[in-house]
Amino acid sequence: MVLYIIGLGLGDEKDVTIKGFEAIKKSSKIYLEAYTSLLGGSTSIEALEKFYEKKIIIADREMVESGCEEMLKESTENDVSFLVVGDPFGATTHTDLVIRAKELSIPVKVIHNASIMNAIGCCGLQLYSYGQTISMVFFTETTKPDSWYDRVKINRVNGMHTLCLLDIKVKEQSIENMCRGRLIYEPPRFMTVNQCIEQLLEIEEIRKEKVYDQDTLCIGLSRVGQDDQQIISGTMKELLDVDFGAPLHSFIICGDMHFIEKEYFETFRVKKN
Numbered sequence: 001m002v003l004y005i006i007g008l009g010l011g012d013e014k015d016v017t018i019k020g021f022e023a024i025k026k027s028s029k030i031y032l033e034a035y036t037s038l039l040g041g042s043t044s045i046e047a048l049e050k051f052y053e054k055k056i057i058i059a060d061r062e063m064v065e066s067g068c069e070e071m072l073k074e075s076t077e078n079d080v081s082f083l084v085v086g087d088p089f090g091a092t093t094h095t096d097l098v099i100r101a102k103e104l105s106i107p108v109k110v111i112h113n114a115s116i117m118n119a120i121g122c123c124g125l126q127l128y129s130y131g132q133t134i135s136m137v138f139f140t141e142t143t144k145p146d147s148w149y150d151r152v153k154i155n156r157v158n159g160m161h162t163l164c165l166l167d168i169k170v171k172e173q174s175i176e177n178m179c180r181g182r183l184i185y186e187p188p189r190f191m192t193v194n195q196c197i198e199q200l201l202e203i204e205e206i207r208k209e210k211v212y213d214q215d216t217l218c219i220g221l222s223r224v225g226q227d228d229q230q231i232i233s234g235t236m237k238e239l240l241d242v243d244f245g246a247p248l249h250s251f252i253i254c255g256d257m258h259f260i261e262k263e264y265f266e267t268f269r270v271k272k273n
């Protein structure tokens with residue numbers, strides 16, 4: 001029997017490929033990885049279930065990171081589909097799951113789809129000219145992780161663009177609820193372009209290595225691949241107050257731009273009052 005790992009793309013329930021759809025149809029159980037990305041705003045689990053005519057089981061972080069025992073056991077007897085928004089190996093790599101399945105001699109078939117890692121090409125910067133992608137996590141009162149700053153520095157020194165993927169917090173417990181063992185979860189949070197810029201500038205202020213500043217050119221994107229996607233370019237200062245609307249958001253710190261990249265950049269330039 002086969003464990004299908006299927007990318008759903010970035011839009012809605014209809015972005016699944018025909019191959020993916022066929023695999024879902026013949027699977028006895030369908031799991032949806034629901035903590036590293038999000039389909040289009042109005043795409044609910046119910047919409048997926050209606051379109052695929054199948055019941056969907058939510059695979060949260062706990063389940064995936066604790067080994068997916070039940071799902072793998074099921075795959076030894078029947079075809080099972082594990083759905084991932086975007087591409088299964090785009091940004092979040094589900095390699096642990098593949099290794100576990102291989103250890104149990106379960107055949108795995110991966111069905112790819114669009115990922116933010118390639119759809120980001122819609123802003124006109126050449127995919128070949130990006131350096132390392134960074135993940136920007138929410139700062140807290142006590143922690144401000146900044147290891148990404150060194151990677152942005154390398155990218156900037158080498159004239160490369162930096163894609164910043166922004167934090168998603170779902171099914172998080174408050175410290176108090178965790179300590180008391182209460183399974184009460186905080187509302188989901190998705191980092192905005194504005195929060196990302198604030199954190200970037202805060203760390204530049206602390207590190208002072210002149211990696212970028214508020215006049216650095218950048219691009220904010222939201223809901224890429226969906227009908228209401230937004231792409232807005234400008235300086236960090238200019239984008240700080242722009243409302244990019246509903247999640248998900250991504251951010252790019254531009255490196256050196258070819259003249260065609262510059263021309264394209266200007267077509268998305270923030271409107272000044």
Ligand SMILES: C[S@@+](CC[C@H](N)C(=O)[O-])C[C@H]1O[C@@H](n2cnc3c(N)ncnc32)[C@H](O)[C@@H]1O
Pocket residue numbers: 010036037038084085086087088089090091092114115116117164165166167168221222223224225226248249250
């Ligand atoms: C772990 S990554 C995405 C992994 C996903 N499997 C993929 O291939 O696209 C999640 C982050 O990518 C970015 N992202 C994903 N989809 C997006 C979209 N449609 N528009 C803008 N940003 C997106 C957001 O910053 C989000 O927090």
